[in-house]
Amino acid sequence: MKIGFFGGTFDPVHPGHIHAIVEAKISLGLDKVVCIPAKQSPLKKNVPTRDDHRLNMLELAIRDYGFMEIDDWEMTREGVSYTYDTAVHLQEEYPEDERYFLIGTDQYKSFEKWHRHEELLKLMDFVIMDRYSGEPISDDRFITINQPVIEISSTIIRDRIRDGEIVRHQLDPEVYQYVKENHLYEA
DSSP states (O other): OEEEEEEEOOTTOOHHHHHHHHHHHHHHTOSEEEEEEOSSOTTOOSOOSOHHHHHHHHHHHHTTOTTEEEOOHHHHSSSOOOHHHHHHHHHHHSTTSEEEEEEEHHHHHTGGGSTTHHHHHHHSEEEEEEESSSSOOOOTTSEEEEEOOOOOOHHHHHHHHHTTOOOGGGSOHHHHHHHHHTTTTOO
16 A cells, blocks of 8 residues: 655644645555644744644544544654654554655755654655745655645744634635634634
């Protein structure tokens, strides 16, 4: 089986995340994609929203996509989420499967800062979901797929909610309702 893995804080999950996952599935011919919400990213300073809220929003966002599932392994661990530790876990969990870790161009640009980044490349294939704009990426260590991108930012969504601005158009309707009902990201 060909499995893609897509990590992030998903704080909140938005249609840009879902779009990227679907495009990667199509480009790579993946059988399924596993979303892996991080407890705390080592490269981000802000503490994410409570784990249960982020998991609930992610479940709502992927509910209609039969090939997507969630692995909360990183959330059940203590401390920072290092992709290296997750990759070791995934190698043990899916030893017979082709494993592809999906990253965006921004993550690729900071890849040299990742914990044990050279060893990571030996554990599974890394796929750069490259945008159609900008310089093409040529790095033999990675698989690169070109895909259209929906430019949405979780940071901007959080900021707009805090400032009382409109965000309904940037979230799945059920995720938006969840955010409103739980007063997430409000000042």
